[in-house]
Amino acid sequence: MLNQWPPQYERSYIPPPYSKFWNKDLETMDPEEREQTVILPKLQAQLRYAYEKAPLYRKKWDEAGVKPEAIGSMEDFEQVPFITKEEIRQDQKENPPFGSYSCVPLKDVLRLHGTSGTTGRPTVFGISTDDWERIVEAHARIMWGFGVRQDDIVFIGSFFSLYMGSWGALGGAERLGAVCFPFGAGAPGQTERAINWMKETKPTVFYGTPSYSLYIAEKAKEMGVDPVKDFNFRILFFSGEPGAGIPSTKKLIEETYNGICIDSGSTAEMTPWMTNCECEYRQGMHLWQDIVYAELVDPVTKRRVPYGKQGVTVYTHLERTSQPMIRFWAGDISLWVNDPCPCGRTYPRLPKGIYGRVDDMFTIRGENVYPSVIEDVIRGIEGLGDEYQIIITREKAMDKLVLHVEPAKGVGPGIIPQLKQKLETELKRVLGVRAIVHLMEANTLERTEFKAKRVIDKRGLYEQSIKQE
Ligand SMILES: [Zn+2]
Numbered sequence: 001m002l003n004q005w006p007p008q009y010e011r012s013y014i015p016p017p018y019s020k021f022w023n024k025d026l027e028t029m030d031p032e033e034r035e036q037t038v039i040l041p042k043l044q045a046q047l048r049y050a051y052e053k054a055p056l057y058r059k060k061w062d063e064a065g066v067k068p069e070a071i072g073s074m075e076d077f078e079q080v081p082f083i084t085k086e087e088i089r090q091d092q093k094e095n096p097p098f099g100s101y102s103c104v105p106l107k108d109v110l111r112l113h114g115t116s117g118t119t120g121r122p123t124v125f126g127i128s129t130d131d132w133e134r135i136v137e138a139h140a141r142i143m144w145g146f147g148v149r150q151d152d153i154v155f156i157g158s159f160f161s162l163y164m165g166s167w168g169a170l171g172g173a174e175r176l177g178a179v180c181f182p183f184g185a186g187a188p189g190q191t192e193r194a195i196n197w198m199k200e201t202k203p204t205v206f207y208g209t210p211s212y213s214l215y216i217a218e219k220a221k222e223m224g225v226d227p228v229k230d231f232n233f234r235i236l237f238f239s240g241e242p243g244a245g246i247p248s249t250k251k252l253i254e255e256t257y258n259g260i261c262i263d264s265g266s267t268a269e270m271t272p273w274m275t276n277c278e279c280e281y282r283q284g285m286h287l288w289q290d291i292v293y294a295e296l297v298d299p300v301t302k303r304r305v306p307y308g309k310q311g312v313t314v315y316t317h318l319e320r321t322s323q324p325m326i327r328f329w330a331g332d333i334s335l336w337v338n339d340p341c342p343c344g345r346t347y348p349r350l351p352k353g354i355y356g357r358v359d360d361m362f363t364i365r366g367e368n369v370y371p372s373v374i375e376d377v378i379r380g381i382e383g384l385g386d387e388y389q390i391i392i393t394r395e396k397a398m399d400k401l402v403l404h405v406e407p408a409k410g411v412g413p414g415i416i417p418q419l420k421q422k423l424e425t426e427l428k429r430v431l432g433v434r435a436i437v438h439l440m441e442a443n444t445l446e447r448t449e450f451k452a453k454r455v456i457d458k459r460g461l462y463e464q465s466i467k468q469e
Helices: 024-028 031-053 055-064 085-094 129-145 164-176 190-201 210-222 247-257 371-379 413-431 459-468
Strands: 109-114 124-128 153-156 179-181 205-208 235-238 260-263 285-287 292-297 310-317 328-335 354-357 362-364 367-369 384-395 398-407 435-439 455-457
Touching: 031 055, 031 310, 109 129, 109 164, 124 129, 129 164, 153 164, 153 190, 164 179, 164 205, 190 210, 205 210, 210 235, 210 247, 210 384, 247 260, 247 371, 354 371, 367 371, 371 384, 371 398, 371 413, 384 459, 398 413, 413 435
Parallel strands: 153 179, 153 205, 205 235, 235 260, 384 455, 398 435
Antiparallel strands: 109 124, 292 310, 310 328, 328 354, 362 367, 384 398
16 A cells, blocks of 8 residues: 655665566556556545646636546546647646646746747746655666666766756666766767767667667777677667657667667656656557556547557656646557566557557648658668658649658669669558658768657648748
8 A cells, every 4th residue: 555645765765786677566566456456546645746736727627617536546547638739838827837737836846948949939847856766766667667776877878958858867777887988979079079989988778869870880890990899788778759659660670789778758847757668578559557657548539448448649647746647638549468578577468559649640632651660661671771761742732741761881883773673662662652862972961969850741732832932
């Protein structure tokens, strides 16, 4: 039973290094029992807290006729309305800077982070000291689950800025007692320096985005550095892009570095964002349900879908006092299963990762297309490079899908027409629509140190130009 909410964790606790689990009882518990004895009591406490402290929730739930004390089961919980990104943004606009769901006084806020705001008003995260302690505890526990130990050197190769990812990874590594190397990314010349430092200090764990890890490897080879022989990575873990959950990209990263590739990450709003994370067996991200409760719901009926089905991710904090998210509609598409994992953990899994954000999906001639599916096709064809760009235009009211790709290094011009043909055939088979492939010269597509911008939809521009005519 729940003794205390929010839970308090022993800050000096570390399992013995041979232990596969940070908390074996909790991680391997019968799922039904865990739901009844751990998740539900935490959820009820979190709901009462949010109702009491956050005007945003109180108003919303009153309007929906939902009272926290009436939620007696996980089925009842489905009555609680969703909260969307847009509602949060609006609430922060009206109640700056943290919104009326902040729940803690300013003196208790430890960290300020935020979204980039590329798709509208940025969202401000004000995380309390107590929450941060629980966040790093959760991250340490999950990183332990994919094999990070105290004698590992964890290289954080992503931006240290507003971006929550780097800080969350660093916090987890610190709590776990690993050697932390907060290297960052994005400054001029930093990739070359990263390569030299990796060669010199031999970090064993890498964190960043999948596209950046591949860029580093490419750059290293140009510098005459072999990512397998000259580096020493045994674990590479990622968030921020779906790549690490795409089979061909996962395989490519594992072969490139000779280490295991771990997919992780929900969204920044849900920090501890690592509660979607693979174990060392890489059978899809586990949903660490007793920290953040994840549901997959049908986008139309809005009802929870059974295991084996696809749905949209909805997340609920179970131990956040600052800016708790209750049934946050994250908008990612995934499929969930609950069959056993070789690791022994009894959490459900997302065996195909998060294969698309509803936001990333585009529709071309009536077909829904996820960029991650195109990526999987490209990386499954030998002779093609890792970078690509998807360009969507409209010609005479017809959508046109153009794909820019590069040949892999060392591929002679003689084989180019064959590669183009092969990719076009495969795309037609998988997507159901025709794509026109342009094979560019090697190294002409833009490389990124962060999330790659790979879809350029020019159809809006086309419509604008029509209006102007
Ligand atoms: Zn597992």
